[in-house]
Amino acid sequence: MDLHLPLVVATPTLLCLLAAGAALLWPRRSVLWPFLLPAWGLDLCFLGLLQSRAELAGPVLVWFRIDLLGLVWTALAGPVVAVVLWRRRAASAVVVLRERPWRLALLHALVVAFGLVPVPLLLAAVPLLGIGPFRWRFAPVLFAAALLAAGVAWPFPGFADVVGALGAVLFTAACTPRTVGRWPASSLALAWAAFCLWRAVLAG
Amino acid sequence: MTVLRAIGATVRCAAASLLIGAAWLFLVVPGFGFVRGSRPRPDLSPAPRLQPDSRIQRVGAIWHCHLAGSARDRGYACGRLTAPMMEAHEGELFATLRELVPWFLVRHAILGLVNLNNRNLDSYFLPDELEAVAGIARGYQDAGDPNANVAPAYGRILGYHALHDTSQYLIDNPLITAPMVGCSAVAVGPLRSADGHVLVGRLFDFEGGRSFDFDKVVYTVAPAEEGPQRRLRHVHVAWGGMHGAVTGANEAGLWISVNAGVSDHFAYGGRPLVVAVLRALETCASIDEAVAQLAAQPVFVSESVLLATGKAAAGAPSAVCLELAPGHHHVRVLEDDRIVVTNHFEHPGWNDDVANANRRREGTTTARNRRLHELLDAVPRHTPTSIATMLRDRADTGGGDLGFGNRAAVNAWIGAHLVVADLTAGVLWVAEPRHGLGTMRAFDVHGPRPDLGEIGPSVDRELYDAVGATWSERLSAARRAVATRAVDAAARCRALIEANPRHYEPYALLAVVTADRAEAVDLLQKALERRPAYAAERRELEARLATSTGSKR
Numbered sequence: 102m103d104l105h106l107p108l109v110v111a112t113p114t115l116l117c118l119l120a121a122g123a124a125l126l127w128p129r130r131s132v133l134w135p136f137l138l139p140a141w142g143l144d145l146c147f148l149g150l151l152q153s154r155a156e157l158a159g160p161v162l163v164w165f166r167i168d169l170l171g172l173v174w175t176a177l178a179g180p181v182v183a184v185v186l187w188r189r190r191a192a193s194a195v196v197v198l199r200e201r202p203w204r205l206a207l208l209h210a211l212v213v214a215f216g217l218v219p220v221p222l223l224l225a226a227v228p229l230l231g232i233g234p235f236r237w238r239f240a241p242v243l244f245a246a247a248l249l250a251a252g253v254a255w256p257f258p259g260f261a262d263v264v265g266a267l268g269a270v271l272f273t274a275a276c277t278p279r280t281v282g283r284w285p286a287s288s289l290a291l292a293w294a295a296f297c298l299w300r301a302v303l304a305g
Numbered sequence: 306m307t308v309l310r311a312i313g314a315t316v317r318c319a320a321a322s323l324l325i326g327a328a329w330l331f332l333v334v335p336g337f338g339f340v341r342g343s344r345p346r347p348d349l350s351p352a353p354r355l356q357p358d359s360r361i362q363r364v365g366a367i368w369h370c371h372l373a374g375s376a377r378d379r380g381y382a383c384g385r386l387t388a389p390m391m392e393a394h395e396g397e398l399f400a401t402l403r404e405l406v407p408w409f410l411v412r413h414a415i416l417g418l419v420n421l422n423n424r425n426l427d428s429y430f431l432p433d434e435l436e437a438v439a440g441i442a443r444g445y446q447d448a449g450d451p452n453a454n455v456a457p458a459y460g461r462i463l464g465y466h467a468l469h470d471t472s473q474y475l476i477d478n479p480l481i482t483a484p485m486v487g488c489s490a491v492a493v494g495p496l497r498s499a500d501g502h503v504l505v506g507r508l509f510d511f512e513g514g515r516s517f518d519f520d521k522v523v524y525t526v527a528p529a530e531e532g533p534q535r536r537l538r539h540v541h542v543a544w545g546g547m548h549g550a551v552t553g554a555n556e557a558g559l560w561i562s563v564n565a566g567v568s569d570h571f572a573y574g575g576r577p578l579v580v581a582v583l584r585a586l587e588t589c590a591s592i593d594e595a596v597a598q599l600a601a602q603p604v605f606v607s608e609s610v611l612l613a614t615g616k617a618a619a620g621a622p623s624a625v626c627l628e629l630a631p632g633h634h635h636v637r638v639l640e641d642d643r644i645v646v647t648n649h650f651e652h653p654g655w656n657d658d659v660a661n662a663n664r665r666r667e668g669t670t671t672a673r674n675r676r677l678h679e680l681l682d683a684v685p686r687h688t689p690t691s692i693a694t695m696l697r698d699r700a701d702t703g704g705g706d707l708g709f710g711n712r713a714a715v716n717a718w719i720g721a722h723l724v725v726a727d728l729t730a731g732v733l734w735v736a737e738p739r740h741g742l743g744t745m746r747a748f749d750v751h752g753p754r755p756d757l758g759e760i761g762p763s764v765d766r767e768l769y770d771a772v773g774a775t776w777s778e779r780l781s782a783a784r785r786a787v788a789t790r791a792v793d794a795a796a797r798c799r800a801l802i803e804a805n806p807r808h809y810e811p812y813a814l815l816a817v818v819t820a821d822r823a824e825a826v827d828l829l830q831k832a833l834e835r836r837p838a839y840a841a842e843r844r845e846l847e848a849r850l851a852t853s854t855g856s857k858r
Contacts, residue, residue: 103399105339105413105455112336119328127321135325139333143340 109143116140331410335417339456342420344427346459347439353381358527361386364753365746366737368520368545373527380437380548383524384444390520390545391445395452397514398468419471420456422573423464429576429603430463431584433531437548438463445546466549467577468513473565473606487648488564489673489696489715491681492613492624494642495729499686502729503623505613506692507552507562507646508741509542511721517544518721519738525752528587538750539586542722542735549579550586552724556750557590558615560728564646566607567664568655570630575605578629582610592617596627600634607631607661609646615728623728628652643681647674667840672713675702680715689725689734690760696723697741697763701836708807709768710776712838716741718773725760734760739774742766772804780810787814794818809835813846816853826853 120136358373359382370386372379384391406412427435442459450458490507498504511517522544528536541553552562561582581602589595592612599610613624622638628650635652637644648670655661665671679702680695681687699714701707707714716723723741726733732754737743745760746753765773783801786794798815805811809832816828829850837843 103403103409103412103455105416106457107454108332108413109336109339109417112332115332116328119324119332123321123324126317126324132321132325136328139329139336143333143336 113140113143116143331414334421335414338417338419338421338424341424342464343457343460344463346442346457347432347435349377349381349436349439349443353377353440353443355382355385359386361522362753364523364748364755365744366519367735367746368522369525369748369753370522371525371527371752373529375529375531376433376437376548377440379526379528380440381444382440383437383548384441384446384546385448386444387522387545388445388448390516390522392451393516393520394514394544394546397516399452399455401512401514416456419464420460422471423467425574426463426467426577429574430580434548434580434584438466441546441548462546465546466580469549469551469563469565469579470575470577470604470606472513473567487669487673487712487717487719489677490562490564490611490646491677491692491695492560492611492639492644493681493687493692494623494639496642497681497685497687499688502727503613503615503617504687504689504692504725504727505560505562505611505624506689506696506723506725507564507611508696508716508720509552509562509722509724510717510719512719513721518740520545521722521735521738522547523733523735523748525748525750526587534588535590536587537590539583540733540748540750541583541586542724542733543579544721547579548583549577550583551579552722553582553586554726554728554731554733554750555586555590556731558728558731559586559589559591559595560611560613560615560726561585561595562611562724564609564611565648566609566628566630566650567648567660568607568630568633568650568658569660570607570633572603572605572631575603575631578602578604578606578608578610592622592625596625596636599627599629602629603631604629605631607650609648609650611644611646613728615731626651628655645674645677645681647671647677649674669713669838672702673715676700676715679703689727692725693723693734693736693741693745693760694763696725697765699765705836706807707836708805709765709773710780710805711808711836713836718742718769718776730757732757736760737762739769742769776805779804783811783814787817790818807835809833809837809842809846813837813842813849816849822853826850829853 116136117140120133120140123132123136126132356374356378359371359379361368361370363369368387368390370383372382374382402412402415406415430438439459442462445462446453446458452458452461455461456464487510488508489510490505492503492505494503495501521542523540523542524547525538525540527538530536537555537557539550539553539555541550543549543551550561554560563578563582581599581604585595585598589598592614595612607628607630610627610629611624612627615623617623623642624639624644626637626644626646628635628637630650635650635654637652648668649665650658650661676698677695680698684691695715697716699707699709699711699716699718701711701713710718712719718740720740723736723745724733725745731749733748734745735748736745742763742765744762746755747757747759748754749757763769779797779801783794783797785791786797795815795818798811798818801808801811802815812828812832812835816825816832819825819828829846833843833846833850837846
């Protein structure tokens with residue numbers, strides 16, 4: 102039996118795990134992005150598919166036992182992770198992640214495998230709370246941009262894509278400046294937002 | 306130490322780069338392809354229902370499915386009633402794909418790219434056609450879709466409607482060992498038939514799996530009036546879950562069948578021809594109407610479309626071949642009241658076409674075409690039986706014995722259906738399995754017509770049952786044995802020679818594994834004498850013979 106659909110759904114997680122493997126082989130942060138960017142992109146697509154393309158939702162739900170309760174659970178996991186990071190002095194955790202890129206990739210794998218987009222969405226709220234080194238002055242600007250995008254795309258049926266865009270922007274804002282610099286991070290965030298918005302318009 | 310560290314770093318960098326490349330090739334690109342290829346199913350509310358008139362029954366060894374009602378109701382009935390056949394077809398298609406591409410990740414990449422390529426396929430369907438396909442998907446799901454793990458049913462079934470087209474652009478792909486094409490068709494006008502009727506016949510070769518032959522479905526369709534356009538009853542021969550036609554006729558006496566072609570004109574997306582042909586059967590009453598409609602379609606592969614009618618106006622041709630390519634077409638009318646269609650274009654307008662010239666030179670199409678002309682001219686007045694006999698022929702040009710299973714023959718025993726029609730009388734005879742050799746049952750647009758008699762089975766039927774049925778599998782096994790130099794390779798080849806002494810390939814295979822140089826030369830000469838099907842095979846055998854002869858000296 103050829104399990105193509107389960108493999109497609111598992112692809113984001115596999116990409117993150119491969120990123121961890123590549124980072125062990127070649128311990129540079131730059132090796133992560135060719136894996137993590139498509140992982141996020143596919144992950145966002147799946148969120149859109151889950152909500153707006155019921156045809157695909159059936160097999161996904163069957164194979165991965167992802168249901169509404171699971172999504173709520175993963176959404177609740179976000180604040181828990183945030184609190185843990187805060188209590189353990191997030192600064193040192195971030196330093197470890199920066200110095201060991203494969204751990205960052207594994208963290209992404211966990212996020213992608215269990216949280217889809219809601220977890221990064223909630224994780225990304227951390228900089229807005231101004232906790233430790235996660236603070237980044239561009240985050241509120243991007244957040245506002247994402248809100249604007251959401252407002253523009255709201256009437257379209259692909260609303261889930263807009264949620265995905267918001268998650269992408271905030272997640273990128275939270276994670277990337279520490280590893281690739283502000284301008285690449287800003288470009289990536291806006292590119293993801295544009296991509297998801299485009300899909301939302303197409304879905305309409 | 307510095308040098309070692311540098312080498313180590315280079316190796317690690319190369320390994321990481323390989324990992325990135327493999328991840329993109331086998332995961333990222335297919336993943337995006339599958340995602341882009343998925344699409345919402347059209348809204349089918351109110352829910353489609355099984356019309357009382359829709360039914361499926363066995364006629365001899367053939368399935369007959371009658372579909373009635375709106376497009377969505379017909380689609381739903383098709384999905385529900387032919388679900389077991391669809392399951393068999395899908396299983397065999399996947400098995401064929403697994404055989405052609407044994408590595409799962411490569412199959413994943415190919416299917417992802419196919420999905421990516423088909424991402425806009427639905428935009429080439431008309432709304433009622435999409436509803437019909439959605440109905441098929443719904444019916445199939447209601448009957449228990451066993452392949453939901455591959456892709457969602459709606460997208461999958463939509464893609465299957467482009468299979469005839471996509472499989473054609475894989476034929477010349479060097480990465481895939483795709484089956485070669487081999488469809489043949491003929492038509493004769495009133496001057497060349499025994500009772501002044503228009504007769505037509507076609508052999509549809511398709512190697513997607515045995516079930517396409519064993520579980521072929523004859524659809525008779527009674528479309529409900531939808532909109533201002535007239536809807537004609539029609540009958541066509543296809544397989545389970547199909548809202549498209551490759552061979553059929555309608556109540557106006559119009560026949561349409563398609564043969565794969567090739568040309569320099571090519572597109573990666575477009576309207577699947579089988580869907581366009583079904584539309585033409587449903588809405589066109591004359592050759593001119595159908596030619597105009599089909600020529601306007603944004604097709605994406607090249608096809609020869611044979612159109613014939615039993616009700617031609619005075620002075621109008623009773624059959625033409627529409628040679629259709631993306632953005633181009635020419636119409637070839639019958640000459641001397643007969644027309645032959647194989648797998649190349651013959652209109653002078655294609656004289657400068659390189660791909661078509663290459664197909665004529667390298668493929669089996671020219672040999673089959675010549676043989677059909679010989680057979681047509683050998684009988685002054687044809688009957689449905691003589692047309693069927695012609696399409697069951699397995700001899701070489703001039704009547705030479707090719708054994709059986711030679712792809713240069715008209716019937717290489719790979720056909721999925723053989724259909725002969727008397728268009729003036731409005732009757733189609735459809736052959737029972739296998740490969741057109743079985744008894745041919747009569748149908749018209751309303752259903753089976755046992756009262757109109759049948760055409761008997763081929764004289765080759767017993768030979769097929771005795772040795773032909775297992776020939777392909779035995780030949781494939783021998784090829785594998787020779788490729789791996791298995792200990793039983795020579796014995797397998799000798800057994801094949803004993804079973805089919807006029808076929809060239811067993812001799813060529815045995816020449817590879819025999820240790821005796823003189824015997825190898827003798828075997829290669831015998832293989833060449835027995836007419837290799839393809840020009841490339843002949844060239845290869847000649848080169849091997851030249852090498853063997855040289856080394857022998």
